[in-house]
Amino acid sequence: MKKDIKKRNTILTIILIGIIFAYMLILQLNSASHSYAISIIERSAIYAVVAVAMNMLTGFTGLFSLGQAGFMAIGAYVTAILIIPVESRPTVYYVNGIAPWLANVSLPWWLAMLLGGLIAAGFAALIGFPVLRLKSDYLAIATLGFAEIIRAVIAAPGLNQITNGSYGLNTIPGYHSIFTPVIVSIICIALMVMLLRSSYGRAFTAIREDEVAAEAMGINLFKTKELAFIISSFFTGIAGGLLAIYMRSIDAKTFQVTLTYTILLIVVLGGLGSVTGSVIGAFLVMGGQEWLRFFDEPLTIGGVSIPLFRAGFRMVIFSILLMVVVLFWRKGLMGGREFSWQGLINLFRRIPQLFRKKKSGEGAKNE
Amino acid sequence: MSEDILRMENITMQFGGVVAVDSLSLHVGEGEIVALIGPNGAGKTTAFNCITGVYEPTNGRVEFNGQTMVANCPHGKMKKTYAGSHAGEYTEIVSRTPDKITALGVARTFQNIRLFSSLTAFENVLIAQHMHVKTNFLSESFFANAAFLDKMKTKPKARQEELDMRERAHELLREVGLSDVENEEAGNLPYGIQRRLEIARALATNPRLLLLDEPAAGMNPQETAELSAFIVEIKKRYKLTVFMIEHHMDLVMKISDRIYCIDFGKMIAEGNPKEISSNPKVIEAYLGEADHAENN
CATH class of the missing domain: 3.40.50.300 (P-loop containing nucleotide triphosphate hydrolases)
Structure with a gap:
């Protein structure tokens, strides 16, 4: 019986992965006509990496950090600077010129991205010493401040020859195929899941549950928090690199606080402490912002144009939907649990009950 | 004396x-x-x-x-x-x-119970053994849950450690008579059982x-x-x-x-x-x- 369920789950998983890859393959083969869908999927996959990395800190270790935009900026700039083709650099740095030592340094995209992640992790290790002594809101403020400093430093005139200051970087070579960012994202998320399921990941959760008890059980608070912070920042940096290649042109304004808030939104919507929640959240938020675009188009029914349908209305609808979700699913869509086929099947089984007992229906969904 | x-x-x-x-x-x-x-x-x-x-x-x-x-x-x-x-x-x-x-x-329990309440009893005991883990986080991530390696003669150290830890957690819970609540969320257990689990968790640190x-x-x-x-x-x-x-x-x-x-x-x-x-x-x-x- 138990083995049958396991077998069923494996088969379902293989089918799901097959469908997803077949869909992506179809998109890729007709990339000219599906560039919009491709771009949404790529963006969602990249945000999913940052969301899982943030969830690792906020949802699993209980460290409320808001420095994501800063670490993404580091990763994105390192990647972008190193992969802009040498021949097009003079046109990119046309105002200030490029630093001579950097002019001919060029790396393959994956190596540049890895380096971006490592540098982001290095910064995390440094600022971790002072800020990880702080708790909850104070930690959030300190990391938020750090992210803003990074942004300001990147735009500073002193670094013009490296970061091109406020002009930003462009002509970054983009992706040839939808599979590149998706597969890199899958690898990143898989690595994080593996860490979270190991003994170190359990130590993270222990700190979230009760710091005093965790320490009394022999878990070194500082070392463990620092580990979570560094790993999370590493993957955030990698995601920054992915984002730079995806956007093909970046500047300091790309990495404003709103970027962090979007990721926080994804994490909370998906459920703190749920990796699958973060991934689903990333696709819902990124997709939702686009799917709701028809609210921005003028709408005419029977000769009467509906006044609300105008540019910007979609964001109103989007925000209302978010409020509804947060009200009915207080702990996010997944509520700290991971996706399982059994859970999905149970959900479908419960749907008839929802119609039978309308009032208690919301309660059932919560479970 | x-x-x-x-x-x-x-x-x-x-x-x-x-x-x-x-x-x-x-x-x-x-x-x-x-x-x-x-x-x-x-x-x-x-x-x-x-x-x-x-x-x-x-x-x-x-x-x-x-x-x-x-x-x-x-x-x-x-x-x-x-x-x-x-x-x-x-x-x-x-x-x-x-x-x-x-x-x-030196292990301790607390006056007002401090269990990891949203984790299971088993996980509570498992976490208390984390301090004995010798492998680093990288090999832990890669091998701790690599069940497909179990058939090998010499398992990676991290996998062996993980298996030993799980075994010991089961054993400890059995010895203190908590085997039947192993997979219950610690926060949902009756008060007396929580006290006992807290002692079991302290014991897991050897x-x-x-x-x-x-x-x-x-x-x-x-x-x-x-x-x-x-x-x-x-x-x-x-x-x-x-x-x-x-x-x-x-x-x-x-x-x-x-x-x-x-x-x-x-x-x-x-x-x-x-x-x-x-x-x-x-x-x-x-x-x-x-x-x-x-x-x-």
């Missing part, structure tokens, strides 16, 4: 101007069950916190297993405001964080000395009787030394070899259960209120 495993020398803990624990000296012999009693606010938990590194004592020394575990003398601002005795007697400063003290072999902070708080007489049998049993099974704070006189009198009684941070009596229960000082300070305490 056997050798002392724990020795507190003139431990003083001063918060601002308040001396919560005043030059407390006591010793716990290997294999003993020793109780620390005293009215509410006498400084019992503070004394525990000084041993386990939650607080740094203001003055004094704690010796564990023959070596200095914690030591301090009034320094900095405290130098001028120090109101306790034995000033200048200690010059050494040894401070350890709670995790380092646990690593030496301690030599177990500090129990009011293990019977909030228990009814039957649960208390079960608990006292349980403490005696685990003491024997794991060759532990038990040092506990407790209000339930029947529990204390029944199982402890020796009892220390403190009031207002000062030691007022020491002796075996019989001596303590007839000590006028104790009766005045504590047993006069015993009815009150037992009704909690």
Whole structure:
């Protein structure tokens, strides 16, 4: 019986992965006509990496950090600077010129991205010493401040020859195929899941549950928090690199606080402490912002144009939907649990009950 | 009597101007069950916190297993405001964080249960073994859950460690009689079971000395009787030394070899259960209120 369920789950998983890859393959083969869908999927996959990395800190270790935009900026700039083709650099740095030592340094995209992640992790290790002594809101403020400093430093005139200051970087070579960012994202998320399921990941959760008890059980608070912070920042940096290649042109304004808030939104919507929640959240938020675009188009029914349908209305609808979700699913869509086929099947089984007992229906969904 | 495993020398803990624990000296012999009693606010938990590194004592020394575990003398601002005795007697400063003290072999439970409440009982015990993990986080991530390697003759060290940890957690839960609640969320367990699980979790760190902070708080007489049998049993099974704070006189009198009684941070009596229960000082300070305490 138990083995049958396991077998069923494996088969379902293989089918799901097959469908997803077949869909992506179809998109890729007709990339000219599906560039919009491709771009949404790529963006969602990249945000999913940052969301899982943030969830690792906020949802699993209980460290409320808001420095994501800063670490993404580091990763994105390192990647972008190193992969802009040498021949097009003079046109990119046309105002200030490029630093001579950097002019001919060029790396393959994956190596540049890895380096971006490592540098982001290095910064995390440094600022971790002072800020990880702080708790909850104070930690959030300190990391938020750090992210803003990074942004300001990147735009500073002193670094013009490296970061091109406020002009930003462009002509970054983009992706040839939808599979590149998706597969890199899958690898990143898989690595994080593996860490979270190991003994170190359990130590993270222990700190979230009760710091005093965790320490009394022999878990070194500082070392463990620092580990979570560094790993999370590493993957955030990698995601920054992915984002730079995806956007093909970046500047300091790309990495404003709103970027962090979007990721926080994804994490909370998906459920703190749920990796699958973060991934689903990333696709819902990124997709939702686009799917709701028809609210921005003028709408005419029977000769009467509906006044609300105008540019910007979609964001109103989007925000209302978010409020509804947060009200009915207080702990996010997944509520700290991971996706399982059994859970999905149970959900479908419960749907008839929802119609039978309308009032208690919301309660059932919560479970 | 056997050798002392724990020795507190003139431990003083001063918060601002308040001396919560005043030059407390006591010793716990290997294999003993020793109780620390005293009215509410006498400084019992503070004394525990000084041993386990939650607080740094203001003055004094704690010796564990023959070596200095914690030591301090009034320094900095405290130098001028120090109101306790034995000033200048200690010059050494040894401070350890709670995790380092646990690593030496001192485990504790808490007065108000501090389980990892949204995790299962099994995970609670598993986490307490994390400090024994020797492989680094990278090989842990890659191999700890690599079940497909189980058929190999020599498993990666991380996988072997993970399997051993799981095995030990199952075994421990079986030994303390919690096998049937293994996969229950710790926060949903009945109160008495939570207390027992907290002790099991402390045992998972492989301690030599177990500090129990009011293990019977909030228990009814039957649960208390079960608990006292349980403490005696685990003491024997794991060759532990038990040092506990407790209000339930029947529990204390029944199982402890020796009892220390403190009031207002000062030691007022020491002796075996019989001596303590007839000590006028104790009766005045504590047993006069015993009815009150037992009704909690």
